[in-house]
Each structure stands twice: as C-alpha cells, then as structure tokens.
Amino acid sequence: MQVKTHPKTYVPKTDGLWCKLGMSFGFAGTWKIVWKTNARHPVDAQRIIMNRFRLGFGVGLALAGASAYATDLNLAATADDAFTAFVSTSANSVGGSFASGNSWSTTFTGSTTLTPGVTNYLHIDAFDVAGAPSMFIAELGLSDADFWFDNNTQSALTGDAAWTASTVGFGGTATTIDNLGANGSSPWGSRSGISSSASFIWTPGTVADHRYFTLRINTSSVPEPASLAVIGFGAAILLRRRKSSKA
Numbered sequence: 001m002q003v004k005t006h007p008k009t010y011v012p013k014t015d016g017l018w019c020k021l022g023m024s025f026g027f028a029g030t031w032k033i034v035w036k037t038n039a040r041h042p043v044d045a046q047r048i049i050m051n052r053f054r055l056g057f058g059v060g061l062a063l064a065g066a067s068a069y070a071t072d073l074n075l076a077a078t079a080d081d082a083f084t085a086f087v088s089t090s091a092n093s094v095g096g097s098f099a100s101g102n103s104w105s106t107t108f109t110g111s112t113t114l115t116p117g118v119t120n121y122l123h124i125d126a127f128d129v130a131g132a133p134s135m136f137i138a139e140l141g142l143s144d145a146d147f148w149f150d151n152n153t154q155s156a157l158t159g160d161a162a163w164t165a166s167t168v169g170f171g172g173t174a175t176t177i178d179n180l181g182a183n184g185s186s187p188w189g190s191r192s193g194i195s196s197s198a199s200f201i202w203t204p205g206t207v208a209d210h211r212y213f214t215l216r217i218n219t220s221s222v223p224e225p226a227s228l229a230v231i232g233f234g235a236a237i238l239l240r241r242r243k244s245s246k247a
C-alpha cells in the first residue's frame, strides 16, 4: 500500500483511501473548501471526509459541485425506422430526451447524466414509419460503478433479459419481446458502433404501433451532495460549540 506523506492527506489504516482538503477563493471574497479523494464510492467519500472533521479539521464543508458524483449513461443505438431515448426517475413517466435517430443504417449516439441516489430508467420510444420490417438495437454503458444495470455490470445490450416492453406506454401493460437475431443478422446486417452481441428486438403487434422499451438503472441510496455539505457545516458548528463550552 502506498502511504501518502502529504501533511493534509488523511490515510485510513485499513483500506488505503485518502482525502485531501484545500481552499478555493472566488469573487468578492467568497471561498469554499474543495476536496479530492481516491474513494470511488460516495459512501466511502463521505466516511473519510467525516473522519477529517473528527480529526479536528473544524471548518465548513462546501463540495465543489455535484460533478464528483455524476454518472453518465452512454447510448449507441438505431431503429427501423426511428427512436427517441429518454432518461427518467420513474418507470411510468417519460423523462427528458437525450438521443434520437430516424435511419436504421446509421448508428446514433447520445449521453446524459443520471440523477444520483435514485433508480433511473432508460426509456426508448421506438416506432415504425415505413412498414415492416421493424427493430430496435442498442448498446448502453455507465461511466462509473455508482450505477449498475440488472446484470450487475455497467454494460447492457438489447437482448438482455432485463428489458421490459409495452405497446401502451412507459409503465403500461407489459408485452413479450421478440429477439430477431444478433447484430449482423439479416436483413439489417452489422450495425457499426454496436456490440455484435446486441440483438435486434421488437414486440408482437401491429407494425405501425409505437414500442416502449425500458431498462432499469440501479444505485444505492446515498446522501445528495447538498446533504453532505449540510452535514459538514453541522459538524463544524458542533466542534465550535464544544471548543467554546470548554473555554
């Protein structure tokens, strides 16, 4: 284990995680405490930051923004004939769109930042414009381990068992999903930029109907960065009170 010797570096004896605190000065005399840590999980980050306070580093904590916790969802997809991708914090509501495409021979990409601390849902509205055949195919990735798909990894493909589908709407009555073959199979051939293990999928029903595909994205429930900052300020006030009551 590499032991950091920087005086402002907190080194727990057990797991090698460290946290560095410093000050950042802004306009009109404003300032904030900024921090850097090798902890990959927010719970670990919170623990070592709180340890700093217990060590007597009694100042207010203002996190340098929610970016430290941001997890991005990346999508590469196409449909015969068109799709729009949304991300939502509800299985039943559509959420905000972040990617779309309307030409099956082109792979469309998009990325969006997930809402931390809650389950997110990827919703796909796929629809046929020009008649049979019809399909949707996609490869998904998550930028870090704060979120995971039902297969407990940061990667997902169409054809995975975790997808649900409806012809009514998101969260509507579920329907079966037809697996039309792996990427590369006829009539669409190999769609570039999408894993060869991804499958072309659709559902039974009238061709012209919209298909509503959903994939759940899981996370552990953790305090939001804003709550962490409040906890930090609370700890600082407690430390000040203890000091002044001793004096």
Ligand SMILES: [Ca+2]
Residues within 6 Å of the ligand: 080, 081, 128, 129, 130, 131, 132, 133, 134
């Ligand atoms: Ca079609």
